[in-house]
Amino acid sequence: MIRFEHVKKTFQDGTTAIKDSSFDVKEGEFFVIIGPSGCGKTTTLKTINRLIPISDGTIFIQDKKISEYDINKLRWNIGYVLQQIALFPHLTIEENISIVPELKKWTREDIANRVTELLNMVGLDAEKYRKRLPHELSGGEQQRIGVVRALAADPDIILMDEPFSALDPISREKLQNDIQDLQKKIKKTIVFVTHDIREAVKLADRVCLMKSGDIIQVGTPEEIIHNPANDFVRTFTKSVQPEHKHDLDITTILTDDVTEGAPEISIDTSPFDILRHFTSNERLLITKNNRPIGSLTKATFTDAFIEHFEKGAV
Structure with a gap:
């Protein structure tokens, strides 16, 4: 373009x-x-x-x-x-x-x-x-x-x-x-x-x-x-940056929507791998023990991701 x-x-x-x-x-x-x-x-x-x-x-x-x-x-x-x-x-x-x-x-x-x-x-x-x-x-x-x-x-x-x-x-x-x-x-x-x-x-x-x-x-x-x-x-x-990584609890930002149609990823996936998935998806279906437990949207996750890692910055 x-x-x-x-x-x-x-x-x-x-x-x-x-x-x-x-x-x-x-x-x-x-x-x-x-x-x-x-x-x-x-x-x-x-x-x-x-x-x-x-x-x-x-x-x-x-x-x-x-x-x-x-x-x-x-x-x-x-x-x-x-x-x-x-x-x-x-x-x-x-x-x-x-x-x-x-x-x-x-x-x-x-x-x-x-x-x-x-x-x-x-x-x-x-x-x-x-x-x-x-x-x-x-x-x-x-x-x-x-x-x-x-x-x-x-x-x-x-x-x-x-x-x-x-x-x-x-x-x-x-x-x-x-x-x-x-x-x-x-x-x-x-x-x-x-x-x-x-x-x-x-x-x-x-x-x-x-x-x-x-x-x-x-x-x-x-x-x-x-x-x-x-x-x-x-x-x-x-x-x-990764060196400021701490555990990010995504369960606090999940929605109850478990409608199929979005890619599924485990709740144990690292925040940076989740971010990678969001480069091509707007919503992810989060699973635990192979069962859907909620959804994560790109906007909600990026807000939480930024806030969390800023707190860990030196």
């Missing part, structure tokens, strides 16, 4: 934000770029929709160079969600969501139906919220509108630049869960930037860890945690 080939970016002041990046983002993948402040992750994100021009190399979308796309059509097919929600304060929620569909000359009826569909999809009653102004909403509700606006014209790609970092912990966790649930329904290609390893592990299909403009490691959360490429990766992910 998205492919970087030897991409570099040097600004006029001589700062090199991207040194030589080559990686791909698969169609329908939740791809998280993570790293410390100033590592180049936001610059990398902004090169995808040409908000920042690259200095060298090539970026492809669907095997076509992004430089060959009409810039307006390129951006209309790429939703963008910022940390600074950036809703237009004088426009209603419906008007904020309608901006790109109007530019694409959708009919009023189609736009109204789309607004209704999207608001309801993120748990905001359409008739209650569509005529409100942004200042009448909480921070978490405004950020939901930011996500909805990015989805309005049904783009293939969504870029998200630390969209939840300004929110309180409760709102942030709720929106993380919401975006996981939403992705199961919409199956978009999402490129998500964060500096929070907990958020990356929870959300990502694959993680791209950057440092000083270089890509240090790309892999599943389990690969990044269990097989760090070097000391930097090991340090950055210290809170979830």
Whole structure:
């Protein structure tokens, strides 16, 4: 879907934000770029929709160079969600969501139906919220509108630049869960930037860890945690590294659902092996003495996994 080939970016002041990046983002993948402040992750994100021009190399979308796309059509097919929600304060929620569909000359009826569909999809009653102004909403509700606006014209790609970092912990966790649930329904290609390893592990299909403009490691959360490429990766992910392993009692987070259809694993399976199973499954059936005793969901397990190993960090 998205492919970087030897991409570099040097600004006029001589700062090199991207040194030589080559990686791909698969169609329908939740791809998280993570790293410390100033590592180049936001610059990398902004090169995808040409908000920042690259200095060298090539970026492809669907095997076509992004430089060959009409810039307006390129951006209309790429939703963008910022940390600074950036809703237009004088426009209603419906008007904020309608901006790109109007530019694409959708009919009023189609736009109204789309607004209704999207608001309801993120748990905001359409008739209650569509005529409100942004200042009448909480921070978490405004950020939901930011996500909805990015989805309005049904783009293939969504870029998200630390969209939840300004929110309180409760709102942030709720929106993380919401975006996981939403992705199961919409199956978009999402490129998500964060500096929070907990958020990356929870959300990502694959993680791209950057440092000083270089890509240090790309892999599943389990690969990044269990097989760090070097000391930097090991340090950055210290809170979830194997050396901090203690027994994690998963019986406290099991649900009573023993419906068949999910892969079965023993309750004696190690947390890291459970995490490996969750790279390709959303639910696991937990067994004891070969008999199902409950289910474990990916979201519940990753939350417990992160909290547990952070407590064991040194």
